[in-house]
Each structure stands twice: as structure tokens, then as C-alpha cells.
Amino acid sequence: MSTTIPHPDFSAERFARAPDARFEPAPADGVLPEGFFSTTNLPTYVRVGGRWRMPREPRMDCALVLDANGELWTREGRRVRQGERVAMGQAEDGSQGVYVHASWLAGGAEGEFKFMTSEVSREKPIDYARMARLLVEERERGGYPVWVTGPALVHSRARADMTWFVANGFVKALLAGNAVAVHDIEASIFGTTLGMSGAGEATSGGHGLHMRAINQVRGAGSIAKAVERGLIQDGIMHACVVHGVPFVLTGSIRDDGPLPDVVTDNLAAQDAMRRHTVKATMAVMIATALHAIATGNMLPSFCTETDGSLRELATICVDSSEFVVSKLKDRGTHQAFGVVTNAQDFLHILRLFVERELASRTASR
């Protein structure tokens, strides 16, 4: 938290060769000359009259001003007066007379001051086009994308979008828990999820509906049989059954019921999941901490092509907060690419981009 920072060795060749910093007058009060040097919060050295000097009052996002007394200041642009001499240049390596001492930061290795270096942040753009392209390419090359989802997908309108992905060949295996199937089936039979209407209102008598849905499937014997009998007529599980997409419903202590298809023993469940993860060429994890981390534990960070070459295993992890993705990385799944958003919105836009990608491929043929 409070280490000593050695000054750079200015006798080194690169510094010896460097020119003095160049200064230009500010064109107006509060306006800097185009091409001004913009400061960082790191130790900074300016070469003036052959000597490397540190400006006073250091801070980021400022200009460097050489005053009439030869004193160097770090100053906000708005406080610079017309005619004051302002340091120029963008190079931070000393080659234009300003050196920003960044190497002590990252253990000596790299060294540039940057914003937005965190790995996962809701403030970063989401590159849907790239994810859509990956999904389409996986389908074309016959890859094995494994989807791992939490119940948020079903609680909301995302159910239709997820069904679309299953029905259209983008999902080779679905790994989920009892709740995903329960609420999907509750929606199919009763039109609610966890007793909540599609508009998000708690309904009267609604708290028992998921129990009634479970009971009906238990009566039928399995999800496939409930589909066969017409009990379940739409939705994600219906699509899996109809399109032959394998699913593994793993149990947890939080489960109601459970549905007859649920693997209640965790070791058997892990084995069932792993039969899919060993084949995975891509993973899409949406709105689930438990299943995402469980799958992350099993997933190599790479997959092997048929020619023996290795490729990073594209792993997309979507959650409402940065926490799940950071946790996934903290548990060793470093390759995870985090998307911080609402699961419902994610799926809707992803589908949109996949449809566009497909349309553009058709068009360009």
C-alpha cells in the first residue's frame, strides 16, 4: 500500500539523447495550444535546460506550465492564462523531453498510463456483432457450443429468444438447474413465472403455480412425456425435446419438486455435465453464478482443433453485475469474457445481431 518508488536513472542512454521539452504560448485564457502535453498522476520529469525536473503540484489531466521564474507547474487548462508557456507533445517516453515514470506500476514490465483497464465493467461497450459472428461460425463449422443458463432467462421475455436459439441450432447442450425448467414449464402451462405475470406483477394465488406445474410433470413421468402428451406446448424445454438438443438439469438444495429429469446427486450431475464440457468449443453462460462457476471449473481454457492446434475456448459470461465474472476469473476461468447487462436484454439484442449476421451472409453469397 505504500512502497518507495525509485527515480529513473537519467544517466541512461535514452535519457541522455533526449531533447529539451518544447513550450508554446497559450492562445487565450483557459485555452491550451493544440498538441499540448496532457499529464498523468504518475511521477513525471520534464527536461528543461538539459536537466530532468519534476513539475510542482502533480495531478492528471493538466498542462505543464513553465512560469516566468523558470518554475514548472502542473496546471488545469482553465487556469492557464494567454501567453503562458505550455509543454508540447504526446510522447511519454522522454523522446520529446517529457518522461512519465510508469514502469514501477506493473512490476517493471509494461508502462503506459491508461484509463478503463479493468477487465469487466458495465461501462464498456458490448460487442454484439463479434459474439454473433462467433455463434454463427460455430454453427457453420459444426462446433459444440454449450449454454449454461439461470432462471432469469425464463422469468422474462427472454424465454422466446432462448427458444429461438435452441430451435435454430446454436445450442448443442443446455446445462441448467431445476428452476429454469420449472419456470419455463410454468409459463407454458399457466402463463406465469414464479407466479408473476409477463408484466412483472405478482398474481393472486400465483405462489403455488410452479408447484402445480412440477406436479403435473411428475405425474407425466418426464419432460419429454409431458411434451408428448401436449402438456407442454412451447418454450425452451419444449424446443430441446422437439429439436433433440440434450439438456442436463442438475439439482440443488434450493429446488422445489424437483422435476423428474433432474439429476439429484451432485456427483452424477457433475459427470453428466462433463460429458458435454469435454466436447465444448464455446461456452455461453447467462445469469447464473452456481452453474457458471461449476461449468467454469470443468472447462479447459482452450479447445483442440482437429489438426491438433489449440484455440482459446470462447467463454461468454453474462450477468447483471461485474461480480459473477470476476468470481469466475478468480476461480481460474481467466478466459471468460464478461458482459454486464440484463439477461433478457442480452438475448434479445444477440438474436437481433445473429439474424443480421445470417442475413448479411445470405446476401453476400
Added chain:
Amino acid sequence: MSTTIPHPDFSAERFARAPDARFEPAPADGVLPEGFFSTTNLPTYVRVGGRWRMPREPRMDCALVLDANGELWTREGRRVRQGERVAMGQAEDGSQGVYVHASWLAGGAEGEFKFMTSEVSREKPIDYARMARLLVEERERGGYPVWVTGPALVHSRARADMTWFVANGFVKALLAGNAVAVHDIEASIFGTTLGMSGAGEATSGGHGLHMRAINQVRGAGSIAKAVERGLIQDGIMHACVVHGVPFVLTGSIRDDGPLPDVVTDNLAAQDAMRRHTVKATMAVMIATALHAIATGNMLPSFCTETDGSLRELATICVDSSEFVVSKLKDRGTHQAFGVVTNAQDFLHILRLFVERELASRTASR
């Protein structure tokens, strides 16, 4: 945290009139008869032989079983054996022989056990169709929707969508801070936001770009003049200038620069904001805690129609977490309707739905 709960007064008329609970045999092991009573975690009383009795081992999501010895149990469906007698009915008010004692919960007033009663949750569906309809109706009736936005809108692809809303008459006033305009203009001039590329990568030398953008506008004198001179050629601020949508950029201690248009005194800034909030008929707040709460403080919970009648002032608050909306409500803006998602995705889908709403209105004419 630990209050006493009085038993209901079973001498009351409504209980005296009630029938005994009806029981039916379970059709198979682990399967309940259709129409079974599904339990809650509240004190529950079952009328058997004219007496109101509490079942043992109470919990939610179970069946009520009357065993051979006349003992009543709360039991998970999976543990019920074929032929065991299960209580039937959905009524919780005693009228079918089962009474769920819920009134002590909400201070005696209301009384039904429900799931998903929280006001703001990422697990609730987002009703984009309704919001789109509201926006279109506001435009049609000449309302005054005020938009309040944080910089997340600009950091990402949402910039194009926000520009679209401004250009198409859905925004009557834009309330924001220096950063929104800075990054929007940085994107217009340099193609980055906070030095980050559109794909979310930190760029080399990028940390100074927002300072250079600010400096250029300071040189021009104002955003409008920078648009005029062709310095700013697209984006949100450009659309405001070109379409005559008023904006208030209020300062904060976090600001770099600031841009010449920023109202740096907070009292003057509050007065400038309030000139718009007194006219507001709707508010859309996206990805900003500071500005959302500041605006919430000024905003009445209602607006007055020309005929003198009152209408709740539709207030949509979008944020990545439940926290900002809860805080807004905790600061008195109870009418706020919370949407928990990524700002970029929100705007993209909202635009899609507004376009659909417009298309359907055109079609139906």
C-alpha cells in the same frame, strides 16, 4: 425482528361458517392430486372435524397431509406416498377449510402471501412496449419529456440510439453533466470515449483525448459554435444543437475542463434544471445517480393536465443495479419505475420498440 403473533379469533363469523378441509388421496408416490393446497411459510390452520388445527413442520411449497393417526403434516410432494390424504383447494381465507394467517404481516391491512413483491428487481420483466407507447403518446400530445443521462450512454454504442431519440422529437430537454458532452464530442472528433475504442479497448495515448476535445471546444467558445465550425459533426450534442433541443450541462467537482457551456455554479445549475422540471410531463433517467436524484428532488410526483386534473408523472429510472432506483425512492421519488439493465442495451431495445409502435400506428391509420 421478533414480535409475537396473535392467533386468529376463530369464533368470528367467517371461521364459524367455514367447512372442514377436503382431502383426496395422492394418485402415485411423489405425485399430488390435481388441485392440492400449496403451503406458505405463514401460520396456517386447517379445519378438521370442526377444529382449526396447525399442521406440524410448517414450510412453504408443500402439501398438507392428514395421516392415519389423524396427525396433520406439512410435507414435500416428493415425500407423499400413494393414497395418503392431501388437503385440497386454493383459497387461503378459510372458506375451503384452510386459513393462512397473513394479516399480521403488513400491519394488519392486506394479507396474501406472494412472491416477487420487491419494487425493483433485475428479475422482473421489462415492459418495453409500455414505455414505447408512453413515449409516442407524449410526443403526440405535445408533452414535455425530460431526459436525464449519465456518461454510460456515450461510452458505448448507445450514442447513436440517443442521438436518434433527440433527432426524432422524443426529448424536450436534456439534463446531463460535463462528461456526457465531453465523451460525446471526444467520440465525434477522435472516435474514442475516455480514450477507449468502440470495442472497449484502452488505446495508446488515449488518456489525453478527452482533454484535447475539451480544449478545442473551449477554443471555439461553445458547443454550438463548435458545431457551426464543423468541429463536431455528429452525436448527441450535435443533434441537440441542430434540432433545437435545449440542454443543461451542470457542473460537478469531478469535471475536467469543463466545456464552456457547463453551468459551474450549482445553485445556478439547479435553477436552470428546474426551468425544465416545472414543465415536465415525463422523466427518463438513465445511468446516473447524481443527476437522477437531483432531478428527482425537483420533480413533483404528478403533473397537471390542462383541464386541471392530475396524472402521475411517469418516471423511468434505468440503472445497472437496483441501488439507484431504491435510493431515488428512499429520497422520496416513490413514483419512479425501475429498470435494471445496461444503459446501452436499454436504449437499443427501447428504440426498436418505439419504431415498432410508430409502424403499427401508421399501419392502423
Added chain:
Amino acid sequence: MSTTIPHPDFSAERFARAPDARFEPAPADGVLPEGFFSTTNLPTYVRVGGRWRMPREPRMDCALVLDANGELWTREGRRVRQGERVAMGQAEDGSQGVYVHASWLAGGAEGEFKFMTSEVSREKPIDYARMARLLVEERERGGYPVWVTGPALVHSRARADMTWFVANGFVKALLAGNAVAVHDIEASIFGTTLGMSGAGEATSGGHGLHMRAINQVRGAGSIAKAVERGLIQDGIMHACVVHGVPFVLTGSIRDDGPLPDVVTDNLAAQDAMRRHTVKATMAVMIATALHAIATGNMLPSFCTETDGSLRELATICVDSSEFVVSKLKDRGTHQAFGVVTNAQDFLHILRLFVERELASRTASR
């Protein structure tokens, strides 16, 4: 989102009887008379000359000013000039001439404008004294407090505090997952948790240590045997074994190992948990979503005293964010009392307060 609000019926008795509002002059520029009426954002009516009128430009946190032209304004205190007439009183029910129309908010029932009405918020004080008192009382009366914990308790210094609670009779049963025990035992054998030192640094070779800890206990046959053999010499599991506190370690698909004591079948695990929840007189849930919600599902909202009377089952739920508590409530555990903080800090302060409570009881004897 946008409902019509009916005006109150001012012909009602209570309004007919009400006096005109009283106004007093502001003592100085920007200073209001003591006892001024402080506004809300709700529809507000002021009785002036026998008529109920709505002030212009409504907002909260303002004064009501009657200007020289008889116009009523809602105005920020800082904008009020010396001598301007300001409405007085605190009553919002019309009895002092000002009526705040709040009843339409909560479905007609209640009606007062309040801040901080959310149920769970990091901005609320945490009443450790009350929780400490509850725990001590439970121990004195021989209650059955069930603790449900996640691994955050072990990852950090909280391990010593949790051990203290177990060793001192405040825990009648511990419900947790494999990870809690694994990291507690890893800490006992290797001094790390998930390969991280007590100072939070990732250690070299650390990623395998939890696997080695698991393997050693698997070799011993059970946690109790590993304690017996001296393999595990301190910590939470050690305290449970030594003090005869029953624990249920329930499995999940995320588990490594697992330890031999883990109940790997979820239905068997639920049954094992329920053997404790049916006896529970209090529940303390710390830093776990899965186990907290699983336990919440099983827990009645009340417990029955030996004299047959009912008492709300004190349920404390501690988590880093409001989300888990809200989710618990959304899943029906309405009685949960949420504490938003870091698990490590929670336990440390709770122990401090329990020790104080014990000391004060000893002293007062």
C-alpha cells in the same frame, strides 16, 4: 406507470372544519421562519381565504410562499427574500391549513410522505446491540439458532470469530456447503484459503492447496476422524466436532472433492437440513445466496412457543449487497431482516457486541 390521481373531496367534514394556513414573514434573505412547512412532491393543497389551492411549481424540500399578488409558490429556502410570507406548520392532514394528498400512493390505505422506506439498504444503520441481545436470549432460553454460512466467512479473518460463536454455544446447527469446510480445513492445514494468504495475496502453488486438503480428509475418512488424528487442529469444523455442534454439509455441482461428510444427493441434503429447520427458533444467514434461499424455503416465518403462542422467527440475512435479501423476500421469506455489509466485519462487530452484552448481564447481577 401513469395513472390519474383524483383530487380529494374537499366537501368532507375534516376539510370543511380546517382553518386557513398561517403565514409568517421570512426573517432574512434565504432564511425561513422557524416552524415553516416543508414540502413534499405529492399533490399539496393550501387553504387560503377558505379555498383549497395548489401551489405552483411543486417539488419537495421547499417552502410555500404567498406572494403580493396572492399567488402561491413552491420555493427553495435560498430563494425566499426577507419579509416574504411563508406557510407554517408541520401537519400534512389539513388540520393546519395544508393538505398533502398521499393516500393515492399506497392503494388508499396509509398516507405519509417518508424517506428511507426501502426494506433493505446499505444506507441504514445496523442494530448490532439488538442482534447481540437476541443471540444471548436465545442461548439463555435454550433456543435453536440455525446458522447458514457461505465460504466468505472462511476466506477472511472471520474464521476466528465464527469459531468463537460455535465454541460458545450460540450455534445449534451449522448448515453450509463443501467450500466452507474445505477452506476452513485448508486454513488449518496450510494457512491459506483458496490459495490466498491471510493478507489476500495469491500464493505460488496455492491453487492446488484446497485439493490437497480435501485429499487428506478423504484419506482420513471423515472430518471427525481428521480432527481425531490431529490433522485438523483449529477452526470452525474443529469447533463443531469438539463441541458437538451438528453440521450439515450439502453438496453442489460446484464442489471440488468433495469432503467425505458432504451429502451429495440434494434430496437427502434437503431432508438433513430440514431436520434442523423444523426445530429452529432463529436463523442467521451469512454470505450465501444458495444456502440462504434453500433454508428460507424450508423455514416457517414463525415458531411456536411451548405455551402454544406464536413468535416471528427472527431471521437475519447478511450479504454484501441488497440483492440476496431482496431475493430471499421475493422467494417468500418476508420476515428476513437484511444487513448489508462484509461478512468478515459483520461477525467481528457482532462478537464484540455479544461480549459486551454478556459482560453487562454479568455486571448487573
Added chain:
Amino acid sequence: MSTTIPHPDFSAERFARAPDARFEPAPADGVLPEGFFSTTNLPTYVRVGGRWRMPREPRMDCALVLDANGELWTREGRRVRQGERVAMGQAEDGSQGVYVHASWLAGGAEGEFKFMTSEVSREKPIDYARMARLLVEERERGGYPVWVTGPALVHSRARADMTWFVANGFVKALLAGNAVAVHDIEASIFGTTLGMSGAGEATSGGHGLHMRAINQVRGAGSIAKAVERGLIQDGIMHACVVHGVPFVLTGSIRDDGPLPDVVTDNLAAQDAMRRHTVKATMAVMIATALHAIATGNMLPSFCTETDGSLRELATICVDSSEFVVSKLKDRGTHQAFGVVTNAQDFLHILRLFVERELASRTASR
């Protein structure tokens, strides 16, 4: 998201020199030999018979098993049978016959698989002892620790602890907003914060109390005068006035009032803050995004000792979620050390540790 990973060059000296991996039989079903190699999810190569081979079904937290057919498998310990041959050793650099290919991860530089590498996480231990030591050392050497706080400190019991730090010389300057002072003074005059009692309940009529507190101080003319007149008799602002600790209250558009001491112009406020940050030798930021980032913008990442040497400027940032610290880092304050907890609990424990540190220093003299 999906890059190609080159195989290592096994003709290199270090690989050529390496021995074959050593295998030992598992001592029992599901138990591995002590010293087994524990896998990662990275490409892994095992030297068998002089050839580097990749085991099948790679994943982390497993053993490597060489079966009777000479096939290499990655297998969960629980699935290993007695007598099966398990790879031994902890070295991952090939020196014991197993090579983990990690260098492609971090751009080629470093290369070890680790857990818990995220910079800020609620799952990391909080080193209060170290922070306490830093604070005490700063006081001893006459440093200039700047504290930056949000209103959460006052909303809760932390008020007494913060007052203690001010009164005891650990705070050289307090940077905060209007709300901190308003609620501190509301607590002093009315015993509530934002109308909420110390137990966190919304009080009747409470919503106006902060306005009444503000109005009284406006009447007095300044906080210092209100202290002088006995209007404010305790709390944080009282301690600042009485102990001569300078404070800067900077305005924001969210402010009610504001108090007469608030610097309402943001540029003047930045200048006032900077007069303290240029002297700072340490920064403690608690429960504020706006002020933390504003201060972070102004703060160098280092401070200069009297002998001209540089030291990293210890910057502690406390918040309920990882977000603020990540944002601070994303805005360039890379040196920030994040503590994820509740502000109230943080201050209480920090004070405890500072008191212990002081006691231990006294004792050791």
C-alpha cells in the same frame, strides 16, 4: 475472444533437459497419493517416455492418470481407483515432467495459474492492522492524511467513530459534500439522519428535519457560528470546528439548502480541494463515488519526501461494492487499495485497530 494458442517449442533447452513425469499408485479408491500434481485449465503437457503429451479431457482441480493402455487422462480425485498411476509434483515449469502453458495468457510475460487475482473483491480479507499502522505512522511523522467521505458515514452509528478520528488528529483535512454536514448537524439537533431514527426507522414528520437543520445554520450564518452559539453540540462538524481541522464542503446539484459553508461553484470548489490534495501524504475515501473520483483526479499517485525520494501515496477506498474502486482505477487512480464493506462497520473496526496499535506502542515503550 478466440485466439490461437501456439504449442510451446519443446526443442528448447529447458524442455530437452526435463525428466519424465513420475507416477505413483493411488492408495485407495478416491484418494490420491500425497504430492499429486493438481491440474489447471491451461494447456498441459506431460513427459512420458521422452515425449511431451497432452492429457485428455483437460480441466482444473484434477489429477493426471496414466492408464494401463498408456493413455493420459485428467480425472477428478473421487473417480480415481486404488492402484491407478497418478502424476506427482508441484512444479508447473516442466522441471518435474509436467508443463503448464501459461505464458500466452498475460501477453507472454508472466505465467502462473492463480486464483483470486482480481484487484478488488469482497472475498478478500481486509487488513485492518496494516491500515491502522499506516494511520498511526502518518500521525507520528506529521503527514497530511486527507479524508473524503460520503453521507453513509453519518446516516449510521459511524458518526461517533468519525468524530473520534477527527478529534484525535488522524484527519488533516475533510473533503465532503453538503449532505455529510447536513445530516451530521441534523443528528446533533434532532437526533435523526434524513428523518430516520438511529434504529433505521423512518420517523413521522421526519422528512422535513434536514431542512429545519439547514435553515437554523443559515440563520446562524455558518457552521462555526452555529457551534459557537451552542446550536451544534457534537458530531463530525463540531469536532472539525473545535479541533481546527479544515473542511471543504463542495456543492452539487443534489444539495438541499445548502449550508452557508458550501462552496457552490465547482471550479472554486476544485481549487479549494486542491489546496489540500497538493499536501496529501495519504488519502482515505469512504462511501462516496463523486468525491472519491473527484479527489482521485487531483491526487498524484505518489508523494515526495523531504529528502526528495518518492513514495506511493497510500490511497484507501472503501465502498459497499467493487464498482467504485474499479471506477476509480479506471479513471487512472491505479494506486487505490479497495476495501469492500459497509462504511459504518469499516470505521468501527478501523478505530478498534488504531486503538490497539496505539496501546501496543505505548506498552512497548
